[in-house]
Amino acid sequence: MRAVVYDGFGAIPQVREVPDPVAPPAGAVVRVEATGLCRSDWHGWMGHDPDIATFPHVPGHELAGVVHAVGDGVRRWRPGDRVTVPFVCGCGSCPSCRAGDHQVCERQTQPGFTHWGSFAQYTVIHHADVNLVSLPPELSYAAAAALGCRFATAYRAVTAQGRVAPGEWVAVYGCGGVGLSAVMIATAYGARVIAVDVSPGALALARSHGAVATVNSAESDPVEAVRELTGGGAHLTLDALGSSVTATAAILSLRRRGRHVQVGLLPSAVGDPALPMSRVIGYELEILGSHGLSADDYPELLRLVLDRIRPDSLVTVSIPLSGVPAALAAMGERPPTGITVIEPQRPE
Template sequence: MKAVMFERFGEAPEIRTVPDPTPSAEGVVIKVEATGFCRSDWHGWMGHDPDIRLPHVPGHELAGIVVAAGKQVTRWRPGQRVTVPFVAACGRCVECASGNHQVCEHQFQPGFTAWGSFAEYVAIDFADTNLVALPEDMDFATAASLGCRFVTSFRAIVDQGRVTPGEWVAVHGCGGVGLSAVMIASAMGANVIAIDLTEEKLNFAKQLGAVATINASTTPNVVKAVKQITNGGAHMSMDALGHPATCNNSISNLRRRGRHVQVGLMLGEHTSAAIPMAKVIAYELEIRGSHGMQAFRYRAMLDMIRAGRLQPERLIGKRIGLEDAPAALMAMSDFEGIGIGVVTRF
């Protein structure tokens, strides 16, 4: 099969011909029909993930068709249209038994702990736990776009953030994660403030439901601006970028007993960000991380999509071929543009 591969971190990936994968006893092989690319892939290529072993094939947002299944797989057969959470679970550990597959003790991630979906085929283990059936009327590009940023935002807003109608929600960073969060929080009935450095992304956030925007490049004090708009601070706030400044602003712009959810990855030199802990204590603030979403929780999200309350297809940006993926991956050093880029031609 054709695949995007890199042999050294930070050096240009190349299109290579590599052996086709085979399914494990509990796994499947999926013919990739679409795969998104996001900044997590860029972090992996740069060497920020210790689990990656070289040479490596990246890619973790995928949708496609099952073409082979292991002997112990009971729920899936060749021909079915599927997608996969970017955090795949073992289905057997204590966390999985409690329903928290997203923090599985033995989790694996295509594109990080194993070869990923920037390829014609990808193998996924423990298929009965990790696969999600796709609606027949959902195109593969939209399905692939759900796999990381959209589902992560859904869980961050709905499950971790516990957003309710009428609340103020601040979203710091309007890349794929942030724009997804704007759409989802708006669909939940919240008043959303979108915060970013570019007017282009902020204008798009308005189209997705944001009731107010803040350009952090021209606003001297983002925290003060949020508090003025909300008359006291956000009920829930999310750092969708993953930077010490956005993390601090997200916590600091909360009202008393507010809820901060960290979604943006804090890697490299940003791993240990400063937190205004005195305010966390005095205001009884809540700080949570959010790391993907379990396969069984997709049903709630898909129901909202079918009902028209969520329209993830609006977040699709450019569609490219596999041969364009190496350049697109390297270009993410300058951050992503508007929307979610997806490989749709193999």
Template sequence: MRAVVYDAIGAIPDVREVPAPNAPDGGVVVRVHATGLCRSDWHAWAGHDEIALPHVPGHELAGVISEVGAGVEKWPVGDSVTVPFVCGCGRCEWCLRGDAQVCPHQRQPGFTHWGSFAEYVALHAADTNLVAIPRSVSFEAAASLGCRFATAYRGLVGRARLAEGEWVTVVGAGGVGLSAVMIAKALGARVVAVDRNPGALGVAGSLGADHVLEADGRDIPAAVHELTGGGSHVAVDAVGGELTSSDAIHSLRRRGRHVQIGLLPPVGGHPRVPMARVIAWELDVLGSHGMSAVDYPGMLALVESGALNPERLIERVIDLDEAARMLPVFDQAAPAGMTMIDPQRRADPAAPCRRAERL
């Protein structure tokens, strides 16, 4: 099969022929029709995660089951499926109570094993982790649910317990941040979106954000407090940086809830978090690490009802060759939406990037 591969941390990836995977016991092989290019893939490439080399990235995906391993009971060849980026073992106490996203034996395509920037990917514990794709949902939209939408949904619903009418400040209007804007609006919340990219803020506004703030050196927390009459009830750092995390926390009102979604890699030690404000105002600081398959029905119900339309965030669909070129510079990009990869698509310089479409 063709796959995006890199041989060392920070090395330039290329597209090459590699052996296709076999279905593991309890797992399946999926023919990948869509996989997202995400900042987390860049983090692994840059050395912020432990990975074995050579490596194939890619962790948010959708496709069709092409092979079924021994012991799989629920999934035949030919089913259209997606999967959370955290795959639980299906046997531990956390998986058995529906919290596979924190399974101590978890596997993650694109991190613990070869991922979905390839024509085929192996997935483990299929009966625990696979999610059927409704006929009304495209492969690209389904792939977007596995990381960015699922993480934002879990962060707002499962962790922050967002209520209708509350204020939410979303710092970062990339894929996760825009997903959070859409989900918050679908749940009846009021949203302030913050970003340094005016184009991304324009998209946030078109998706329903009540206010947008450009991070151009102004005092973001002060602006949020003024707009919301005392601070937001919930804040989300969808970027992952000391400044963005601090701005989100300081944007909260007393007894507010902060959700840290963006990864905070240690730079010169552990990241600095404004704990004095957390203690004095009794703020809740919550992590959100994806979402287990058993929690997908609530999110899919919003999609099928039309209240949530993830396809609106898909900016373009590219091939594997373009994905290999984009991965090393993804931290420098300012996307106003999601980039999806179709591994079955061969490079054609004359062909325009296509929009999402169910195959």
């Protein structure tokens, strides 16, 4: 098969012919029809993720496709089934998985990090009966790939962790794929959303997807702007970018007893950020993390998508495998507006 491969952190990725994968016991091989290009892939390529330990490596973790083969012991799936998968795959048997919290599985696997991922024509998913999610026929592969990490992560961050309620003010810092997804979801749940970013294009997309106000943080103090717009601070903030600057600003944008959800990765390679804990204590703020979405929670998400939200409207670019090396490198300095989807089966 053809796949995007790199031989070391920061090494230039190349499209190569590599051996076809084989379905492991209890696992499946999925023919990848669409896969998202995410900033998490860039973090992995740069060496910010300790799970990538061997080379050569194939990245990619937001995927949708068709079951190609299944291993011994798989009961729920057969070749030809249309599927997607969470980016955090549970083992199904640890205490966290038994509690229904696959997204924090103690023995989790992640395509594109713990093993070869979806920037390829085929990829392996372990514990298929636990992790594969059936795709309704009316949902395209591109839309399902857009769900993979960013939309699903934003869904849990806004609803389960953030506990958004109608009429609340929500400030979303960073309007890439996760942030724009959070804007759409919070709006669908009746919240009033303020989008914060430095990109006029990203802010325009946020407004078109439901934000009632936008703040360009390159031109004005976002904390002051959010507090003024909301009459004292947001009920809920999300840092969808992942930096000490945006995390701090988001926390300072909260009203008393507000809730902050950290969604964007803060790589350990750059050190732990200093956060305004005196404000957290004095205002009795909640600081929460959000890490993906369990496969068991996908049916509710899919109902929301089919009834009220179009994640494929965030897809702004579609590329073949040959376009990945340049697009991955650009994620560090010039992340695209919206979501880029890769089509590994597309002829070059």
